[in-house]
Amino acid sequence: MLSAANYANSDIPQRAVNGSGASGLRPFLADATQRRLAPREHAFYEGDEGSHIYRIERGIMTLYRLLPDGRRQIICFKFPGDLIGFEAREQRTCGAEAVTEAELRCLPMHIASQRLRQDASVGVEVVELLAAELADARNQLAVLNRRSAMEKLAAFIVDLWRREAPRQGACLALHISRSDMADFLGLTVETISRSLTKLKLKRIIALPEAHRLVILDMGRLEGLSTGEALD
Amino acid sequence: MLSAANYANSDIPQRAVNGSGASGLRPFLADATQRRLAPREHAFYEGDEGSHIYRIERGIMTLYRLLPDGRRQIICFKFPGDLIGFEAREQRTCGAEAVTEAELRCLPMHIASQRLRQDASVGVEVVELLAAELADARNQLAVLNRRSAMEKLAAFIVDLWRREAPRQGACLALHISRSDMADFLGLTVETISRSLTKLKLKRIIALPEAHRLVILDMGRLEGLSTGEALD
DNA sequence: CGTATAGTTGACCTAATTCAAAAGACGTGG
DNA sequence: CCACGTCTTTTGAATTAGGTCAACTATACG
Numbered sequence: 001m002l003s004a005a006n007y008a009n010s011d012i013p014q015r016a017v018n019g020s021g022a023s024g025l026r027p028f029l030a031d032a033t034q035r036r037l038a039p040r041e042h043a044f045y046e047g048d049e050g051s052h053i054y055r056i057e058r059g060i061m062t063l064y065r066l067l068p069d070g071r072r073q074i075i076c077f078k079f080p081g082d083l084i085g086f087e088a089r090e091q092r093t094c095g096a097e098a099v100t101e102a103e104l105r106c107l108p109m110h111i112a113s114q115r116l117r118q119d120a121s122v123g124v125e126v127v128e129l130l131a132a133e134l135a136d137a138r139n140q141l142a143v144l145n146r147r148s149a150m151e152k153l154a155a156f157i158v159d160l161w162r163r164e165a166p167r168q169g170a171c172l173a174l175h176i177s178r179s180d181m182a183d184f185l186g187l188t189v190e191t192i193s194r195s196l197t198k199l200k201l202k203r204i205i206a207l208p209e210a211h212r213l214v215i216l217d218m219g220r221l222e223g224l225s226t227g228e229a230l231d
Numbered sequence: 232m233l234s235a236a237n238y239a240n241s242d243i244p245q246r247a248v249n250g251s252g253a254s255g256l257r258p259f260l261a262d263a264t265q266r267r268l269a270p271r272e273h274a275f276y277e278g279d280e281g282s283h284i285y286r287i288e289r290g291i292m293t294l295y296r297l298l299p300d301g302r303r304q305i306i307c308f309k310f311p312g313d314l315i316g317f318e319a320r321e322q323r324t325c326g327a328e329a330v331t332e333a334e335l336r337c338l339p340m341h342i343a344s345q346r347l348r349q350d351a352s353v354g355v356e357v358v359e360l361l362a363a364e365l366a367d368a369r370n371q372l373a374v375l376n377r378r379s380a381m382e383k384l385a386a387f388i389v390d391l392w393r394r395e396a397p398r399q400g401a402c403l404a405l406h407i408s409r410s411d412m413a414d415f416l417g418l419t420v421e422t423i424s425r426s427l428t429k430l431k432l433k434r435i436i437a438l439p440e441a442h443r444l445v446i447l448d449m450g451r452l453e454g455l456s457t458g459e460a461l462d
Numbered sequence: 463c464g465t466a467t468a469g470t471t472g473a474c475c476t477a478a479t480t481c482a483a484a485a486g487a488c489g490t491g492g
Numbered sequence: 493c494c495a496c497g498t499c500t501t502t503t504g505a506a507t508t509a510g511g512t513c514a515a516c517t518a519t520a521c522g
Contacts, residue, residue, distance in 0.1 A: 065373045068457040073373040089359070093366045116355055123354015124347055128320070130361035135324045137368040142296045142304040145375050145417030149510065178469060186376030191510060193470050210469065210519070226299040380478065409501065422478060424502055441487070441501065 024122040025107065025115060029055050032105040037061075037098035044085065046095040052106045053085040059102025060175055063094045064183065074184040076136060077176065079163065083129060086112075100175050144186050147227075152185040153195045154224035157205070161215060170215040202230065255353040256338065256346060260286050263336040268292075268329040275316065277326040283337045284316040290333025291406050294325045295414065305415040307367060308407065310394065314360060317343075331406050375417050378458075383416040384426045385455035388436070392446060401446040433461065 034057070037043060043054055046066055056078055063075040063084065075094055078084050084096055115122045143155055157172075164172050178189045185192070199205045204221055206214040215221060224230060265288070268274060274285055277297055287309055294306040294315065306325055309315050315327055346353045374386055388403075395403050409420045416423070430436045435452055437445040446452060455461060 063369075065369065067373060067377065071377060073376050075369050075372060087362050087365050089362060093369060116358065117351055120348055120351040120354055123351055123358065127347065127354065127357050127361060130358060130365060131318050131320060134318050134361060134365050134368060137365060137372060138294075138296065138306050138318075138324060141306060141368060141372050141375065142298060144372065145304050146298065146302060188511060189469075190471085190512085194510090197470075419479060420501075421480085421503085425478090428502075 024119060024125050025112060028111060028115065029105050029107055032107045035104045035106050037102045037104065039098055039100055041098050043096040043098070043104060044092050046092055048092045049090065050085060050092050050109055052108055053083060053112050054096075054104040054106055056080050056082050056084065057103040057105055060099040061102055062097050062099055062180065062184075064097065065094045072183050073186070074180060076133075076140065077184070085109075086126065086129065087133070099177075099180060149185075149187050149191050149195050150198070150224055150230055151227060152187065153181070153192065153199075154221050155226075156181065156185060157213065157215070158218075158222055158225050161218075170218075172213045172215070174211045174213050198230065255350060255356050256343060259342060259346065260336050260338055263338045266335045266337050268333045268335065270329055270331055272329050274327040274329070274335060275323050277323055279323045280321060281316060281323050281340055283339055284314060284343050285327075285335040285337055287311050287313050287315065288334040288336055291330040292333055293328050293330055293411065293415075295328065296325045303414050304417070305411060307364075307371065308415070316340075317357065317360065318364070330408075330411060380416075380418050380422045380426050381429070381455055381461055382458060383418065384412070384423065384430075385452050387412065387416060388444070388446070389449075389453055389456050392449075401449075403444045403446070405442045405444050429461065 032055075035043075035054075037059070043061065044050070044052075046064075058080055061078045061082075061084060063078065064072045065075060066072050077099070078096075085092070087093060116126060143152060147155075160172055160174075160176075176184075178192045181187075182189045182192050196205070196207065199221075200207055202220070204215075204217045204224075206216055208214065220228075263286075266274075266285075268290070274292065275281070275283075277295075289311055292309045292315060294309065295303045296306060297303050308330070309327075316323070318324060347357060374383060378386075391403060391405075391407075407415075409423045412418075413420045413423050427436070427438065430452075431438055433451070435446075435448045435455075437447055439445065451459075
C-alpha cells in the first residue's frame, strides 16, 4: 500500500537486492552508477523526460503529483529495493523526492527499454512490477476515498508496521513527517496530529518522541483501519 | 482518467480495434470466444483467480473494489477497445461489472502469459498498457483527494466529454448512473445531484433528461475542474 | 544558545454527509 | 394505454468531520 514491493527494516536498511523486483535487469543495475540525494532533493520532477530508472539502495523516497492549487498528493512511499521511474514514457507523471538521505542506482532508460525489447523475461518481470504498483495505487485509491481520517491513519500505521515489523518489536522509527503523512492521506497536518493524539489517549499507540511510534494495541489499530469506531 | 486508453463515441461504439492496445495479442483476441453481459452482470469478482483477460467490444464496464463497510470504490470506467483483467496475478484485485449491456472477447490467461514469455514485443505492449493504467490510477488518486465535490464532478464531465467529443456536438449520453458517479468520485448521490443542479443553474450544463447532458460552457467547466470557484 | 522549522492544541466555520421525503423515470401486466 | 410498484433522482433540513486560522510548544540545527 505504501509501495509495491515489500521492504525490510526501519533504520533504512541496506536491504539485499529485491527478490521480486529485477532479476533480468539485475546485472545492469549492479553496474549502474550511483547517486546520493539529500532529504528533499529530487531524483526527477513531474514533466521531466524520463532518462533513467532507479533502484533505491538506501533511504525513503516519495512519488508525488502536484495539484493545480499548488498542493501535492503523495502517491506512494518507496523503500530500499524498490524500483522507481519505470512508469515514464515521454514525460514523468510524478516527481520523486527523497524523504531521508537516499542512495540510488541509476540505469539509463534506453538500456532498460532495449533489454525489454530483446528479452521476454525482462518483460515478464516488468509486467509483474507494474501490476504490483497498479494494485497498490488502486488500493490506495480505495483507502483514501470515503474513509475517515482515523481509518486512513490507522491503515497507514498498520501498513508501515507490516513493512518494519520483522525488526524491532512494536517500535517504529517514523522517518516520515506529519506533513508527508498528510499529503499522502489527503489530510491536514492538524488532523494528523489530532488523530495521533487520540490514539495516544486511547493507549493504542505511544509516541515517546515525535518520530518514534510504539504500537500498544495492534488489534484495535487494525480494527480502526477497517472501519471500527474509536469509542 | 476514466480509463487508460482513449475511446470513441457515445452510443457505445463498435470501435475499431484499439490502436495503442494490443497488436501482438491481436490475432489471439480475434479468435477469442465472445461473451455477452447484461447490465450489472460481472465479468469477474474481486478475489477470483484470474482465468482470462478481456477486451471490451461493446458497452461500458467498471472496475471496482469493495470496502470493508460494504461500500464500493469504482476504480475506473472501461470502454470499447480497452483491455481488462490484466492486472490479476493470483487473485483479482478488483471486480469487473457491466454498466450497460456489454460484449467481451475472452482470452485465456495462460495463452496470454505464454505469449508474454515467448515474445518480447508482447511484453513491450503490455508494459505500455500497464504504465498507462498506472498513470491513470495515480491521476485519479490526485483528483479524488483534497478536491471539492464540484471540482471532481467537473473533471469527470470534462473527461467523459473528451472521450465522447468527436461524435455529437456538446451532447453526452450519460450511461453512468448518479450512484456510479458517486462511487467513482467518492461522493454521495445527493452531492452529485446537488452539484449537477448548481451547474445547471449557472448555465454551464443542461440536463434535457436525467441521462443526457449538454455542455453549454466548456471554458467554465474546465476552469472548475482545475480549481476555479463557481461564484 | 537563539533562530527556524515541525508539531500540538484550541476555537470557529464550511462543505459534504445523513436522514427524510417528494418527484420523476421505468418497466410490468392488466 | 393506463395503473401500479419499484427504483432513481432531486430537494430540504440538520449534523458533523475535517479544514482554516491562530497561538503556543517542542525539536533540530547552525
